[in-house]
Amino acid sequence: DAGITQSPRHKVTETGTPVTLRCHQTENHRYMYWYRQDPGHGLRLIHYSYGVKDTDKGEVSDGYSVSRSKTEDFLLTLESATSSQTSVYFCAISESLVGDTIYFGEGSWLTVV
Template sequence: DAGITQSPRHKVTETGTPVTLRCHQTENHRYMYWYRQDPGHGLRLIHYSYGVKDTDKGEVSDGYSVSRSKTEDFLLTLESATSSQTSVYFCAISAASRTDTQYFGPGTRLTVL
């Protein structure tokens, strides 16, 4: 298994609070991604990174920001959480190209009350 960890694995928070999810990899892969998974929607890309300090928006980026200050860490921040952001969040990594296989972390279940 690719070395990808996500923290926390579960979180319950209240509307309006800031939340940061962390993805950590030990594979030294260039690309890192944040997805959200919702019933009936499959996986939707939030943001991705193609190197340290290099990030770009995905399909559903509104309300989310990201940062990547080290190769191994990719942070996803909800500045002011809303109930519509209740979801399961997955981090993924790929080696050298966006056509490379993506390896997924175990996911973080976030509930916003």
């Protein structure tokens, strides 16, 4: 298994509160991603990173921000959580961007009430 750890694995939070999800990798892969998975929508890319301090938006980036201060850590922040952000969040890593194997973490279940 690829060395990817997501934390927390489960969280319930109230609307309007900030939430940060952490992804930690031990593979030294250059690329890191945050996806959300929802019924009827599949996996959708939120943000990705192609190096330390280098990030870019994905398909559903509104309401989310990310930071990567070290190769091994990629943080996803919901500045003010909304109920529409209730989802399962997956971190993923890859060595390259095009056609390479993407390894996924085990997911973080977030419920916003």
